[in-house]
Amino acid sequence: MDGWAGAWTGGRRAVHLGNVADFNDQFLAAGMDAAQRARRLRQAHHYAGMAACYSPEPALLVLPGEVERAWIDWLARELAWGPVELYSGIAPGGTLAEALAARPALAARIAAGPGPVVAWGRTAAHGAGPALAAVRRYESKAAAHRLFAELAPDHPGIVVPRQEQPDSPRRAARRLTARAGRGLTTVVKSPHGVGGYGTVVVTPQQLFAAGGGRALLRRLVRDEVLPPGGALLLEEYVDGGRAEHLRDLTFDAVIGEDGRVHPVGVGAMEVDGTRYLGVTVGPGVVPPGAAATAERFGLAVGERLAADGHRGWYDVDFVTDRERRLAPTETNLRLTGPAIAFVLRARLDQVRGPGHLVRTLDGMPLGARLSQEALYDHLDRLRPRCARLGVTLLPLVVTAGYEPEPAVGLALAARAAADGAPNAAEAADAAQALDAAEALVGAANQALGRMFEALR
Incomplete structure (x- = not known):
C-alpha cells in the first residue's frame, strides 16, 4: 500500500495501545502533586478511547479504562472492521506500561501481533534511542519554535511569532507585566502541554485585574491552567482579525521507517482560547492556497524530524494572522485528535467511496451524568436523526459520561460526492450537514439535564 497508510501500518490490521497517559506522564512538571497527577492521568485515560481509531482497522485494542463491548461493535459495523480483540479496564489508576508489566500474558499477546503495534506516542516503554x-x-x-524560525525564511506565507524564555518565574512575571504595559497580549506557555493545558492567552486587562504578573501567574498555577514550577515561554500573540473560520489549522504526516515523509492532510481545528475542541477534515475544508502553504512548511519540518530520528505520526499546528499568513505554534510527535479524523476519513473513503468530510468533537458536554449503558441509548436514539441529515455518528470517547462535568467524544461524517471528487457546492453541502448534525447532538445532550430535572 502506498502513501501514509502504508507507511503507518503497511495496510495491515494493527494492535492499538491507548497509552495517552503514559505519553503525557513523561512531560508532567516535577512540582505537580500526586492528586493533580492523578487527575491528569484520569483525563488521559478517558481520551484514550480514541485508540479504537489509531489506524484504519484495528485487530486488537488495549484500553486503560473500562469500555463496554457494544461501543466497539458500533464502530465495527460502521467502519466494516473484522473481529476486534478488546482488553479494557486494565489501568484504572496508573499508566498502561505499569499495568502491562503486571500482566505478562497480555504483554506477550500484544507482542505476538497479529499486526503492527501503534500507540498514541513513543515512551521509554518502547526503548531508548534517537526516536525517543x-x-x-x-x-x-x-x-519547535527554534526549528520554525530556522525554516521560515524559505517559506513564503509563513510568519513565526517572537518567543522569549525568561530565566526565572520572577523574570517571567516582570516581562509579562512590561508587555502588558505596552498594551501587548501574550501567550504564556509551559514548554510541554497537551490539549491547551499549559498554554494561556493573557491580555493586559486580565493581568492588571489580577494585580500584576506575579499574582496572575500564581493564580494560573493554582487553577491548574499552568503547571507548578519550571520554565515559562512568552510568545507574541498572533491576531487573526476576522479570519476566525480558519483561525487554527493543522498539517499531519507520517514518517516511515525509511525516513520518508508522507503527507496526510490539512484540517481546520476548533479551538476555544487555547483549548482544542475538535477538527474538520476533507475536501473543501481548507482553501487550496492555505493548505499548500501548510503542507510545504509541514513537510520541511518533517524532514528535519526524520533526520533527527523521529519515526511515525507528527503534526504542525498553525494560527492565521490578519494577512492570512500561517504562524506555526507547535509540533506534536505523536497522534492527536486530528489524526483520528484523518484515519476515519481514510477508512470511510475506502469502504464507502471517496469524498468524505469528518468532524471530530472531542468533549461535547452532557446535560446529565450517564452510565455507559444510558449514554449508548442516548446516542443510539440520535443515530437515525443524524442519518436523515446524511451524517454518520461514531462514538469515540465514551467513558467520561459519569464525570462531575460529563462529556462525550464523537465523530460525524458526511459524504460530499456520490462518485469521484466533490465540487465546491457538494463539499459545502456536506459541511452544512455536519453543522446541522453537530447542532442536533449538542441540543440533545443539553436536553438531558432538563429531562432529569422533570423527574425531581
Whole structure:
C-alpha cells in the first residue's frame, strides 16, 4: 500500500495501545502533586478511547479504562472492521506500561501481533534511542519554535511569532507585566502541554485585574491552567482579525521507517482560547492556497524530524494572522485528535467511496451524568436523526459520561460526492450537514439535564 497508510501500518490490521497517559506522564512538571497527577492521568485515560481509531482497522485494542463491548461493535459495523480483540479496564489508576508489566500474558499477546503495534506516542516503554530522543526534544515548544524560525525564511506565507524564555518565574512575571504595559497580549506557555493545558492567552486587562504578573501567574498555577514550577515561554500573540473560520489549522504526516515523509492532510481545528475542541477534515475544508502553504512548511519540518530520528505520526499546528499568513505554534510527535479524523476519513473513503468530510468533537458536554449503558441509548436514539441529515455518528470517547462535568467524544461524517471528487457546492453541502448534525447532538445532550430535572 502506498502513501501514509502504508507507511503507518503497511495496510495491515494493527494492535492499538491507548497509552495517552503514559505519553503525557513523561512531560508532567516535577512540582505537580500526586492528586493533580492523578487527575491528569484520569483525563488521559478517558481520551484514550480514541485508540479504537489509531489506524484504519484495528485487530486488537488495549484500553486503560473500562469500555463496554457494544461501543466497539458500533464502530465495527460502521467502519466494516473484522473481529476486534478488546482488553479494557486494565489501568484504572496508573499508566498502561505499569499495568502491562503486571500482566505478562497480555504483554506477550500484544507482542505476538497479529499486526503492527501503534500507540498514541513513543515512551521509554518502547526503548531508548534517537526516536525517543527526537520526541522529547521537539515536543518542547521552545525547541519547535527554534526549528520554525530556522525554516521560515524559505517559506513564503509563513510568519513565526517572537518567543522569549525568561530565566526565572520572577523574570517571567516582570516581562509579562512590561508587555502588558505596552498594551501587548501574550501567550504564556509551559514548554510541554497537551490539549491547551499549559498554554494561556493573557491580555493586559486580565493581568492588571489580577494585580500584576506575579499574582496572575500564581493564580494560573493554582487553577491548574499552568503547571507548578519550571520554565515559562512568552510568545507574541498572533491576531487573526476576522479570519476566525480558519483561525487554527493543522498539517499531519507520517514518517516511515525509511525516513520518508508522507503527507496526510490539512484540517481546520476548533479551538476555544487555547483549548482544542475538535477538527474538520476533507475536501473543501481548507482553501487550496492555505493548505499548500501548510503542507510545504509541514513537510520541511518533517524532514528535519526524520533526520533527527523521529519515526511515525507528527503534526504542525498553525494560527492565521490578519494577512492570512500561517504562524506555526507547535509540533506534536505523536497522534492527536486530528489524526483520528484523518484515519476515519481514510477508512470511510475506502469502504464507502471517496469524498468524505469528518468532524471530530472531542468533549461535547452532557446535560446529565450517564452510565455507559444510558449514554449508548442516548446516542443510539440520535443515530437515525443524524442519518436523515446524511451524517454518520461514531462514538469515540465514551467513558467520561459519569464525570462531575460529563462529556462525550464523537465523530460525524458526511459524504460530499456520490462518485469521484466533490465540487465546491457538494463539499459545502456536506459541511452544512455536519453543522446541522453537530447542532442536533449538542441540543440533545443539553436536553438531558432538563429531562432529569422533570423527574425531581
